[in-house]
Amino acid sequence: MEFVTKTHLYTYNGVILSLIYGLDLSRNNFTGKIPTEVGQLDYIKVLNLSHNKFTGDIPSSIANLSQIESLDLSHNNLSGVVPHQLMDLYSLSSFSVAYNNLSGTCPQMIAQFNTFDQSSYEGNPFLNCTLPLMTTNPSVGHTTSDDDDDNNDGEGGFIDMESFYASESISYVMVLLITASILYINPYWRRVWFYYGGVTITTSYYFMVHYLPLSARYKVWEPRI
Template identity: 55%
Template sequence: MADVYLSKNKLEGSLIDAFDGCQSLDRLDLSHNYFRGSIPESIGSSLKLSFLLLGYNNLEGEIPRQLCELEKLSLIDLSNNHLFGHILPCLKPTSKGQMEREASLNPSGNSLGVEDRQPPIPIALPVPVEDPSKNKSVEFTTKSISYPFRGVVLNYFTGIDLSCNNLTGEIPAELGNLSNIKALNLSHNSLTGPIPSTFSNLKDIESLDLSYNNLNGEIPRQLINLYSLSVFTVAHNNLSGKTPEMVAQFSTFNSSCYEGNLLLCGPPLAKNCTGGTPPSPVPRPQTHNKEENGFIDMGAFMVTFSVAYIMVLLAIGSVLYINPSWRRAWFYFIGESINNCYYFLVDNLPVPARFRRFQPCV
């Protein structure tokens, strides 16, 4: 039995004895099921294993170190489980095409001396004949999208997806030695420490997702040399310092790739590294001479207006109380005003006949 494809079948149970006697196992896809328990250490006996897809299950425990013994392993998907512990620094996924190329470039296994080196000769690798048994597609998340891969292309693709688990500790610097890896997803864990500067050696990487962790420190400036990188996100960490220069492929990454890092500054973020605050907006041209930068405190305005109104009423009352002549004049004025208002209403508004007019007492 070389290939096992049992993805999306609602299977459940433990994998404790699943790899006993599976030395010839090549591709294993058990993703999108309900398997539980830990990944058995007996997986190390499957020395020919190239694809290990166990994502979207209920697996627990630590990642077994026996995975480091699988030298032909190219795709590792353990995402969306409940795995904990540290990331193994010895993981070294290598594509089948890369191993064939290295073997053809150096078939004897010995390094050539300086005097024996010749100018490189273009080598046309034979295109492998597609085996119908290998025509089954496998899903792997890269560039934030789950793609179905099938056929010969799988011989030249390498990737690690450990996202959505409970992994802790620092990211091993040894992962920076995976110069041929295409996709690395470590998002949605509890990883700490800095981003390894060795990641600048990932020359072929196209998708790097380190978001939703507890990473700190600065983003290595050397990452701008990853010219194949098309998806990059370090959002929602504790990173600080300046973002990488907006050059080459990094000029295509927007602010969402860096958001959620309060101490991170520089473009494309709005936070300026020099002043620590976003740049002030360009002032609008004024169309008149009146200042527009003032404002009214409505609470203070209402209190001031009420106090002033009460003071005016008290002042008028005090004057009328002290001076009898002014008091008589004031009441005479009020009476005349009431009479004038009354006669104005009687002369200008229609009044039903049943209502009797009466003269006010003067």
């Protein structure tokens, strides 16, 4: 593998490739089949081969990438089926084979594949998937599932902001009332409160006078001896 940076050419091979944690080769014009050697990238966590012109089957050797967390093979010309061996990728949290020429059935919705919706497989007209369809709600600008529509009817989202602000305001007022009540009932705490309040104000004033360029009209006049 070669990388060109300004006038320098860097070549990586052997052990270096097996230590790569992320590989993004998206949006190029790569053709041919995805090499089976990709399964030798033992420590890789992110692999993005999207928006190329790869053809042929998805190599089952990808199932050897036991630590991979994100796999994007979308927007290619891949054919065949989605290898069932990919079900063994238990660390996988992001997966897409959308917009290819895949056929057969989608992986079973178990384990980590239960978290992937239809957007991971869309654009494959011969791929049979029974998955919840994800739709975009234009009024709120986020993606929701058809299964959640009944639960979200009449709601403005997970948090009602008006109720949130109201509860925060009530909590703030309650803290002030409780503090004032304690200071009114207990004279000891009242003296301590005002003592430390005066010390804090005095310390803050002399700190600003000493370290900050304050105007003369903000400084206390001190008589000369």
